Amino acid sequence: MTTQQSWDSDIARAAALFADPSRARILKALSDMRALPASLLAAEAGVSAPTASAHLAKLVEAGMVDVEKNGRHRYYRLSGPEICAAIESLALIAPPLPVTSLREGSRANALRRARTCYDHLAGRLGVALMSALxxxxxxxxxxxxxxxxxAVRDRLSAYGRDIDYQLTEAGHRELASFGVDMDQLPSRRPAIRYCVDWSEQRHHLSGALGAALAQRLFELDWLRHGPSPRVVHLTDEGTTGLRQVFGVRTGDSAEKR
Structure with missing residues (x-):
């Protein structure tokens, strides 16, 4: 989806796509940028498969969601990080959903504890890792x-613009030793960026480095995707490894630093 930098943008049309609760749940489920099948999205939204397909067709037509064919199956993903940024921004100003079950309350807590923000870590874990660095x-x-x-330009739930973070020589050495080579990062995006975390109101690491670091944690099986999209969990090895390598304390009190 191409971002229009114009006051003539049809905000109402875009907002209408978010206004349906089922479509909103589908978009939130896709906001970790993984490609997911319609069956999983239907379950996440709590609707039938035909209803989910109708919602997905509208989102694809609007350019918010892309569809990929893999054999007889179709997988859906957000068309770009700007859609994820819009979801995060709406979450900031939206009233909280009423928690009607223990499962819903647990998922909300899990999102705040550790989640993906596009392709990097957010929540208390993402903030704790940034603080440790x-x-x-x-x-x-x-x-x-x-x-x-x-703050001059920084706002919650968005890429930060006020601060110019730099990786030190020690940072280069330690990250390379950990398996993240700065010289091998893709050049199509800034190496070091940060987001202002909406749930913690601190910075978490984004950009190519943030993505590469998150990918490395998944490769080591220190981090795993949870049963709900966007939620991630540290393994026991990850808890020990992050503490030993970067000094990250993963208890709730430490992650809220």
Whole structure:
């Protein structure tokens, strides 16, 4: 979906696609940028397969969702990170959904504890990892705390623009030793960016480095996707490994630092 930088954008038409609760649940399920089958999206939205297909057809027609064919199956994914950014921004201003079951409450807590934001880590875990890189002087430029009264361009649930983080020489060495080679990162996107985390109101690491670091954690099986899209969980090996390698403390109190 091409982003229009114009006040003439048809905001009402785009907003109408988010207005249906089932479509909103489908979009949230897709916001970790994985390609998911219609059957899983129907289950996530709590609707029948034909109803999910009708919603997906509207989203594809609007350019918010792309469809990929794999044999007889079709998989759906968001068309770009700007859709994910819109979802995160709407989550910031939207009233909370009433929690009507233990399952819903557990999922909400899990999202705040550790989730993906496009292709990098967010929530308490993402913030804790960013803080650890700063504390160990692997990343410099700021302390990672979002201060609204000092922000010029930064806002919650969006890419940060006020701070220029830099990777130190020690950071290059340690990340390379960990299996993330800065020289091999894709050049099509900035290497180091940050987002202002909507649930923690601190910075988490994004950009090509944030994506590569998250991918490495999945490769090591330190991190696994949860049963719900976007939710991720640390394995026991991941808890130990992150503490030993980066000094990340993964208890709730530490991740809220």
């Amino acid at each position: 700063i504390d160990r002087s692997l990343l410099t430029g700021h302390d990672g705390v979002h201060r609204p009264e000092q």
